[in-house]
Amino acid sequence: MEILVCVKRVPDTAENEIEVNNDGSDISRDDLVYSVNEWDNYAVEEAIQIRDNVGGTVTVISVGDDDSEEVLRREMAMGADKGILLSDDAFNGSDGKGLASILKAEVEKGKYDLIMAGAQADAGAGQVGGMLAAMLDLPYASLVNKVEVVDDKKLKVGREVEGGNVEMNDIELPCVLSIQTGINEPRYVGIRGIRKVASVEIPVHNASDLGISPDTVGGAGSRVKVLDYFVPDLGEGAEMLEGSTEEIVEKLVELLKAKGGIK
Amino acid sequence: MTQVFAYIIHKDGVADDTALELIAAAKKIQADAQVTAIVTGSGSDLDAVCTEVAASYNEVLKIDNENLAYPNAEIIRALLLKMLPSDAILLVPHTTFGMDLAPGLSIKLDAAFVADVVEFEGLDGSTLKLVRQEYSGQVSTHVSCDISSGGVINIRPGAFAPDESKAASGTVVDKSSEAQGITVKRSYLETVVAEVGDVDITKSDVLVSVGRGIEDEDNIEIAHDLAEVLGADVSCSRPIVDSKWLEKSRQVGTSGQTVKPKVYIACGISGSFQHLGGIKGSPFMVAINKNSKAPIFQVADVGIVADILEFIPEFADKVKEMK
């Protein structure tokens, strides 16, 4: 099976506190630690497991700047066979549709049976996978937490819905899936693994390689634009307990006794 | 005036809470919006839902077809593509169904798409201004959306107070014929219900809930210790279950359990809407987080900025001492 997995380089929220920058034009990017989007890492693991079961190749692909090469390499160290970087200044500021159209152009240059994306990335949109499927006229299933290869024409997939229930579906290949976390246990990537793939060449394709007219993507081609970043004022918020740990603990115990939190 | 449609999610003959939230959202776009509900399904359950929502919507489009007995987003996408006018605004709840349906639908309609909207700030010509969140709610954004060729907008459940006025008494129009002849490449088989675990957190009065801030599987122990001295149960956020550190039945949130304790102690949990969506009945909420700007502090009653790995054991010791 020829599998393509879309991966994005994002600020790692487990490692950073995300704050708005001085003029509200962006988050503050100084000293941010980046990593592969959590959902995408599960998608790559799933792709590798499917390939190891039924044969084929796994290609990882990202739209981003030169730094995105590092996440492609990390996913190759995990076991992906190939990486492709789609990079052009014209891509900056693309909305979900723009990103999906860039990815579509590359998908059409190959022949893939299965395309995977993460259920969502840092902006919490969850849009690129479904948009790509629609552009390619392929069937789509989102929030997938179970994949079973039935034969070379069909998969059985589970979608995780409300309450943790799993909605089972048959889906014809080729198709697009967006992957939910928890579907597998992504393997650990050590520094040695990264070193092994350090010299593998990652092709970079720009707008003209992909036959994309620059005015259809990037800020210029986007109907959806972020105007500014801010921290909302949501009223009072919590009463913050301050003082030494001992003082805080004492106060907390009092409060919990009053609220029935200590039996 | 742009026509506004709302997709109604329902189950067992009852409309979801989001049905009335979408009206409120539509009125934030245009105060005098005339909103049309689209209700798909099959049989008497569908009729009951149509009657229910007609009290609140100006018009209800009912689509009855046995293939719609379960809401397969692939079928409903094809259906809506046939039904919606080209410059319509469609509001969809940002649920697992809405996430499945909407992005692809926007492409097929050539309409703009925005996910997980929490507020609208007006429509100026064909520019809709709205508010979303990024990074699990750590920052918010103002977003402009050009709806000159229509818009598909996913609305966060719970973000808009439901419009309970029931002031519409709309007519139900049968559009079932639109569902004829749709074939898709994905078919629904069955729903596998989540397993029940040994602890039923939906019945707990006091929950000590751990999130990614617990950092390591071995540290879960300190939460169990605290829970024991408090007479509480341990619950958690999704990443803890994804890492297989606790069983799925202890996960609080939209894709886990809905809990209604008296006291909820959130330890190292950031406060994403999917997590908070599983906490009902306004418990007394204590949040312990090392990031003073964590969104959980906006909703908690009491907040403590601390490293949980140090704070939880001290807290447990103090409670023990008292006993």
Ligand SMILES: Cc1cc2nc3c(=O)[nH]c(=O)nc-3n(C[C@H](O)[C@H](O)[C@H](O)COP(=O)(O)OP(=O)(O)OC[C@H]3O[C@@H](n4cnc5c(N)ncnc54)[C@H](O)[C@@H]3O)c2cc1C
């Ligand atoms: C369709 C869908 C359904 C979902 N359903 C659910 C669901 O049911 N339940 C759920 O929980 N999530 C759900 N999620 C995931 C959700 O979006 C968030 O990713 C998740 O809730 C984050 O969990 P968290 O707060 O533990 O982790 P994070 O967001 O990573 O937050 C960790 C917090 O711990 C703090 N911290 C770190 N170290 C320490 C320390 N030593 N001491 C104190 N504080 C510390 C950090 O400051 C941070 O605020 C769902 C997502 C999707 C897309």
Ligand SMILES: Nc1ncnc2c1ncn2[C@@H]1O[C@H](COP(=O)(O)O)[C@@H](O)[C@H]1O
């Ligand atoms: N810049 C990008 N490059 C490659 N894939 C992306 C990019 N942005 C989003 N995706 C894919 O789309 C998924 C959903 O992201 P989003 O729609 O932005 O929430 C991600 O998990 C990725 O699989």
